[in-house]
Amino acid sequence: MSVSTCPSRPDPDGDVPERDARGLDAADRAIVLATQAGLPLVPDPWGAVGREVGMSGEAVLERMRAMQERGVIRRVAAVPNHYRLGYVANGMTVWDVDDAQIDRLGREVAAIEGVSHCYRRPRHLPHWPYNLFAMLHGCSREEVERQAAVLRERLGEACRDHRILYSSRILKKTGLRLARRVPQE
Known part of the structure; x- marks a missing residue:
């Protein structure tokens, strides 16, 4: 799977940790960096990402959802390679x-x-x-x-x-x- 991101929108509450120009705090940035080439194809991809960035899989999923709500991440979706699947x-x-x-x-x-x-x-x-x-x-x-x-x-x-x-x-x-x-x- 891949993580597709788009430009961020300001957080409406203003109650967020310091964010960079893209609207990412350090933990969000670590998650995006860990997932931008795709989620690991394992039974618990959120847990695998969490281990890589030093947090629980539940926390990763919660932050991914929050980034999606803020418009930092547009969607999480499978991106198949049709040719490799035989659809030439x-x-x-x-x-x-x-x-x-x-x-x-x-x-x-x-x-x-x-x-x-x-x-x-x-x-x-x-x-x-x-x-x-x-x-x-x-x-x-x-x-x-x-x-x-x-x-x-x-x-x-x-x-x-x-x-x-x-x-x-x-x-x-x-x-x-x-x-x-x-x-x-």
């Missing part, structure tokens, strides 16, 4: 869907097995008419095309056009990274 055909399907039906259809498409991401995006006419995006993963392009055919059927008459944009390379998936040392002010 990854296609972003883009759809030109009737705007009046896109909310309902987007929810339906998002619920289809095999769709890992589904979202609405603005059109950029006349060159880009697509407003619904759905990421599909398969072991072959033929598998992705079969999945896209299921989506096409689900969209029905509301769909005017679509394309499949296949991945050509893997992009590094990481969140914010902190330097190991705090620069002197």
Whole structure:
């Protein structure tokens, strides 16, 4: 798993230990540094991180939740490497869907097995008419095309056009990274 972080927001109470420019006190910073490359894949990842930073697993989890509430950490989520799992055909399907039906259809498409991401995006006419995006993963392009055919059927008459944009390379998936040392002010 990985820890994805985003810029901090000020604490509303002001009742916090001294924090750096990112809103982190020394203990929070130690936790982020220990987890920014991913949580350990062990039965008790919070306990493992706690041992590394000198606190209990419960305290680590409590601080992670507090950082998430403050907006320092956006989310904790699994970040799979689809290629290593055998899914070497990854296609972003883009759809030109009737705007009046896109909310309902987007929810339906998002619920289809095999769709890992589904979202609405603005059109950029006349060159880009697509407003619904759905990421599909398969072991072959033929598998992705079969999945896209299921989506096409689900969209029905509301769909005017679509394309499949296949991945050509893997992009590094990481969140914010902190330097190991705090620069002197």
